[in-house]
Amino acid sequence: MADTLYYTPADLHAYRLREERRKRLEASQAPPPTQTGEAIQPIDRLVADGSCARCPTDFSVRASDAGLEITVWQDFGPEAPVTDMWWQSHIPGPVLQSEAARGEAQPVAPNTWQSGPTIEHDPGSVRVMFETGDAVDGLWGERRTEGTDEAGGDGTIARQTEFGSL
Secondary structure, X not given: OHHHHXXXXXXXXXXXXXXXXXXXXXXXXXXXXXXXXOOOOOOOOEXXXXXXXXXXXXXXXXXXXXXXXXXXXXXXXXXXXXXXXXXXXXXXXXXXXXXXXXXXXXXXXXXXXXXXXXXXOOOOHHHHHHHHOOOOOOOOHHHHHOOOOOOOOOOEEEEEEXXXXX
C-alpha cells in the first residue's frame, strides 16, 4: 500500500514526511488494547493537514469509522508552457528546460521526492484559495504581477482532488 501512495501524483515530495507523520499519529492515537469480548472503541474524527515544501500542494487526511478521506489541493500556476517550473514541480521525472535555459548548458536534476524544482508557497495558501475563491498574498510572489488573462483574472490553473472513503 505504501508503494502505491508514492506513485500517486498527489504529492510526490511529501511522501516520506507523510509516512513518518502517519506512523507517529498511529502510535499516539491508537486505542488501548481491548480484552476478548470487549467492544472496539470507535475512531474519533482524526485530521492531519500538511503542505509540500517543494511544490504548491496542500493536503488533508481525515480518518473516521466510516473510512479515510484524502483531499489534495494543487496550484499549477498561470497558463504557461510545459517548461514552466510551476507545472513541472508536481511531476516526477526529467525536468524540461526552456530554449533559453538549454543554451546555458547547466544540467537540471530530475524531479524526485529528494531533488528538483522548488516553488515556494505559504503552507495552507492553496487550500485557502480553493475554499474562499480568493488569491492569498504570498501564494504566487512575483508571478502575480507578470500578467492577467483577458477576463482580468490571474489565469491561475489549480486543482483540488478528493479521494473518497476507502
